[in-house]
Amino acid sequence: MSGYLVTVLTVISIQAIAACGLNVIVGFAGQISLGHAAFMALGAYGTAMLCTKAGLGFWTALPLVLLLSGSIGLLLGLPSLRVREDFLAITTIGINFIVEAVFLYTPFFGGALGISGIPRIFFLGQPLKGMGFLLLCAGFLALVVALCWWFTRSFAGLACFSLREEESAASSLGISPVRFKLLAFVPGTMMAGLAGALYAHYMRMINATDFNFPYSVMMLSIVVLGGMGTLWGPLLGAVVLGSLPEIFRPLVDYRMLLYTALLLVMIRFQPGGLLGEPSLGKKLLRKMVPGRGAEEAA
Amino acid sequence: MDLFLEQVLNGLAIGALYALITLGLALVYGILRILHVAHAAVYSVGAYLGLWVFSWSGSLLVAAFLAMAGCALFGVAIERLVYFPLLKYPPYVPLIASIAVLLGTEEVCRLIAGPYILAFPAQLPFPSLKLGPLVFSPPLLAVYLMAGVVLLGLWYIVGRTELGLAMRAVSQSRAMADALGMNSHLIITFTFVLGSAIAALAGILVGIYYNQVYPTMGAVPAYKSLAIIVVGGLGSVSGSVAASLLLGLAETLLIGFADIPLPRDALAFMAMIGVLMWRSEGLFGSK
Numbered sequence: 372m373s374g375y376l377v378t379v380l381t382v383i384s385i386q387a388i389a390a391c392g393l394n395v396i397v398g399f400a401g402q403i404s405l406g407h408a409a410f411m412a413l414g415a416y417g418t419a420m421l422c423t424k425a426g427l428g429f430w431t432a433l434p435l436v437l438l439l440s441g442s443i444g445l446l447l448g449l450p451s452l453r454v455r456e457d458f459l460a461i462t463t464i465g466i467n468f469i470v471e472a473v474f475l476y477t478p479f480f481g482g483a484l485g486i487s488g489i490p491r492i493f494f495l496g497q498p499l500k501g502m503g504f505l506l507l508c509a510g511f512l513a514l515v516v517a518l519c520w521w522f523t524r525s526f527a528g529l530a531c532f533s534l535r536e537e538e539s540a541a542s543s544l545g546i547s548p549v550r551f552k553l554l555a556f557v558p559g560t561m562m563a564g565l566a567g568a569l570y571a572h573y574m575r576m577i578n579a580t581d582f583n584f585p586y587s588v589m590m591l592s593i594v595v596l597g598g599m600g601t602l603w604g605p606l607l608g609a610v611v612l613g614s615l616p617e618i619f620r621p622l623v624d625y626r627m628l629l630y631t632a633l634l635l636v637m638i639r640f641q642p643g644g645l646l647g648e649p650s651l652g653k654k655l656l657r658k659m660v661p662g663r664g665a666e667e668a669a
Numbered sequence: 670m671d672l673f674l675e676q677v678l679n680g681l682a683i684g685a686l687y688a689l690i691t692l693g694l695a696l697v698y699g700i701l702r703i704l705h706v707a708h709a710a711v712y713s714v715g716a717y718l719g720l721w722v723f724s725w726s727g728s729l730l731v732a733a734f735l736a737m738a739g740c741a742l743f744g745v746a747i748e749r750l751v752y753f754p755l756l757k758y759p760p761y762v763p764l765i766a767s768i769a770v771l772l773g774t775e776e777v778c779r780l781i782a783g784p785y786i787l788a789f790p791a792q793l794p795f796p797s798l799k800l801g802p803l804v805f806s807p808p809l810l811a812v813y814l815m816a817g818v819v820l821l822g823l824w825y826i827v828g829r830t831e832l833g834l835a836m837r838a839v840s841q842s843r844a845m846a847d848a849l850g851m852n853s854h855l856i857i858t859f860t861f862v863l864g865s866a867i868a869a870l871a872g873i874l875v876g877i878y879y880n881q882v883y884p885t886m887g888a889v890p891a892y893k894s895l896a897i898i899v900v901g902g903l904g905s906v907s908g909s910v911a912a913s914l915l916l917g918l919a920e921t922l923l924i925g926f927a928d929i930p931l932p933r934d935a936l937a938f939m940a941m942i943g944v945l946m947w948r949s950e951g952l953f954g955s956k
Contacts, residue, residue, distance in 0.1 A: 403761040405768075454945055460761055461704065461895045462945055465938030468892065472935040584892070588768055595765060624780065631773035638766045639751060642758055 377505050383613035384508040385569050390593040390605035391515045392562025397591070398600030399519075399528060400555030401535030402451045406463035407590045409470035410560040412582035413440045414567025416474055419486040419577055429492040429572060436568050437561045444560025448553045467584045474579035485578030492572050508569055512606075515562055520602055522558065531555050535600075592634040598644030607645055671802050676925045677918065682809050684917020685816035686878065688910045689871035691894040691901075692823065693744075693864025695909040698898060700840040700860050702760065706767040707747055708868055709891030710774035715740045715869030716876040716886060717778055720789055729791050733873055737866040744865025745858055753854075771891055779884035786883040789876035808878045815874055819867055820910065826863070827906065836860060889934055896941035916940070 393407045417439050421432035450462045474480045481487075491498040492507065499507055522528040530551040533541035542548050571577050589612070597608030612633075616626045637644065690712055697705040718739045723732035747770060755763040793807035805813070827833035839846045839856045846853045876882045897916060901908035919940075920933045 403764075450942070450946065458899065458945060460764055461892075461899065462942055464892055465896065465942050468938050469935050469942075472932050476932060585772065588772065591765065592769075625776075628773060628776035628780065631769045631776065635751070635766055635769035635773060638762060638769065639755065642755075642762050 374501065377501050379613065379617055381505045381508055381573060383609050384505070384512045385566050385573065386590070386593065386613055387606050387609035388508070388512050388515050388569070389563050389566035390590055390597070390609050391512075391519050392559045392566065393590050394559075394594050394599065394601075394605045395519060395522065395555055395562070396559035397594055398598075398604070399522065399535070400531045400552055400559075402448075402552060402555065403460045404463045404559075405460050405584070405587050405591060406447075406465075406467035406470070407563055408582040408584070408586040409463075409467045410440050410444060410563035411567035411570065411586075412470055412474060412579065413443060413560075414564030415571035415577050415582065416480060416486070416567075417564065418568040419489050419571045420480070422490055422572075423486060423488055429490075429568075433565075433568060436564055440564025440567070441557045441561040444556045444563075445553055447560075448556030451552055451556070452549055464584060464587075467582075467587050471579050471583055474582075480579070483578075485576060485581075486571075487576040489571050489575045489577070491575070504573060508573075511565060511569065515565070516602070516606065518558065518562075523602060527551060527554055532600075588634075589630065592630060592637075595634065595642075595644055596637050598646035601644070601646040604644055604646045611645075673926075674803060676921050678803065678805070678809065680918035680921030681914060682812045682878070682917070683921060684914035685812050686871060686875055687890070687894065687897060687917055688913035689816055689819060689867055689874065690890050691897045691909045691913050692819070692906065693868045694894050695898050695901070695903075695906050696836075696860050696864045698903055699906070700836065700857055701752060701756070703752055703756075703763045704760070704767065704895060705747075705752075705864075706764065706891050706895065707751075707770035707774070708744075708864065709887030709894065710771045711740050711744050711747070711865045712868040712872045712875075712890060713778060713882075713884070713887035714743055714774060715865075715872030716789075716882045717782060717872075719869065719873035720787060720876060720882050723789075723791060729794070729873075733870060736869040736873060740865040740869035740872075741862040744861040744868070748858060748861045753857075771887060775884050775887065782884065784884060786881050788880050789873075789882055790880075791877050793877070812874055812878055815870060819870065823863075823867075823906065832856075832859065893934065893937045896937040899941050900944045 389407060389411055392410075393404060396402050396404050396407075414436050417436040418429065418432045421427045421435060422429065425432075427435075447463075447466055451459050454462060475483060491500060492504070493499070494503065494507065497503070523532075530541070530546045531554070533544075533546060534548055534551055538548055567582070570581075574581075593608035593612050594605050595608070596611060597604030597606065612630065615629065615633075616623070619626065619629065622629070690709070693711070694705050694708045697703060697708065715736045719732045719736040722735045723729060726732060747767075751766050751770060752763050755766055793811050795807055795810065797807055798805040798810055825833075827836060835846070835851055835856050836859070838849075838851065839853045843853050846856075872882075872886075875886070893916075897912045898909050900916070901910070901912035916937055920936055923936065924933050
């Protein structure tokens with residue numbers, strides 16, 4: 372595989388990990404979040420600080436980073452209990468701006484220069500780069516997708532779905548909105564933290580503006596495009612949105628416009644996304660795989 | 670002391686500009702319950718249109734009128750083509766669409782006019798005013814005058830005319846207004862016309878006040894005005910005006926006199942999150 376393809380695939384898999392996390396919050400639990408990049412920033416800065424200043428290795432830093440992003444995610448999930456969905460959206464926008472500002476303006480976190488000289492990840496005594504790093508990311512991605520799959524089958528997942536569909540009916544059946552809404556924030560933000568940590572070790576130099584609000588919008592576009600609340604949607608979205616700019620490389624100037632136009636057309640005509648329920652993709656899939664479609668329809 | 674008064678005047682002017690931008694947002698939220706982030710796109714299009722018309726006509730008045738007309742069209746287009754078909758979905762669906770419109774418009778502005786900061790070389794047709802120790806420069810005066818005129822006009826339209834009565838009726842209950850034979854969609858369209866025209870004025874004023882027009886000039890106002898309508902009590906026009914003035918003053922004075930390490934833009938969001946957590950109906954809203 373050429374180095375170019377490896378780079379593109381690595382970036383796509385890191386974004387897919389973060390998008391899976393966002394999908395747990397937005398798709399599974401129905402809690403809109405427009406500040407997902409802030410949690411990636413927590414993961415990235417966490418591992419960067421631990422590895423450059425405290426001298427830890429990636430594998431010892433990672434659990435700490437996951438713990439940190441998960442617990443801050445839990446803390447920031449609290450607003451979701453207090454405010455309705457569109458206000459949760461603007462609260463998370465605010466959180467994104469504040470987190471970015473704190474990292475950007477605190478000299479301790481490198482200020483406007485960010486943090487550089489982040490070491491490579493060592494695996495079995497070998498520094499990972501190129502293909503090795505891609506395999507690591509793909510491995511984490513597989514783990515994350517498996518976790519998501521397990522979540523959709525677990526009681527907690529079912530509880531989240533029922534709360535998303537009809538909160539009062541679900542809570543009248545004894546499903547605590549507080550518990551399960553908060554619960555969804557923890558794996559969601561931990562996956563973002565993981566993606567951020569991988570990003571930091573891949574780029575080896577991070578800056579607060581890497582995790583700005585437009586990045587959160589892009590994360591949400593990935594989830595919306597692929598299909599909110601579906602298992603494979605975030606993956607498909609990450610592949611599509613990650614490879615489009617490469618295919619349209621000559622149109623690099625129009626890239627952001629393309630993103631936003633795609634997002635707008637998608638949400639206007641197919642709010643369910645490519646793999647969502649009443650969508651074109653799903654219908655096509657049913658036509659192509661008649662047996663499976665009949666089984667699902669039944 | 671003079672410096673302090675000057676800062677107060679500047680802060681109030683910035684607050685007045687925030688108010689002009691936020692008014693449209695508050696009106697739209699009041700009537701459709703949609704967080705109209707793309708309002709900031711209308712505002713930056715207003716600034717560009719104003720600058721463009723001004724550069725070939727040379728008249729600020731013509732520029733203002735044409736920009737207002739163009740923005741009214743743009744606002745109505747957003748309402749008809751994007752929001753109206755999405756009303757049946759949960760509120761975050763139109764919100765995401767709105768953000769897409771904002772980011773897309775920024776890109777279109779950048780592609781057409783270039784990524785540069787353009788100057789707005791308008792000469793205002795009045796001299797600066799001196800009141801004792803205070804000096805009002807022409808742009809400052811223009812901001813105060815326009816804000817005053819717009820607020821009075823809006824107060825008159827919403828509070829004293831039949832059209833305003835219809836707007837209030839639709840914002841209280843669209844179904845009921847429809848049942849009573851009102852054309853609620855027309856009223857909604859009118860709300861967008863009104864809000865967008867005010868946004869165009871705000872865009873031109875900001876362009877003149879800072880002498881800057883650039884593609885992403887809508888980004889910070891977009892999210893900050895969200896914070897403002899939350900603090901002001903959602904959909905409450907007077908509340909958002911009060912919150913805008915307060916924020917303009919607080920930002921200017923805190924940045925000028927207290928040495929806080931955070932940028933001024935983070936301040937609005939902290940205030941917003943505080944208000945949401947502590948008193949989610951807003952500082953000036955009622956339960």
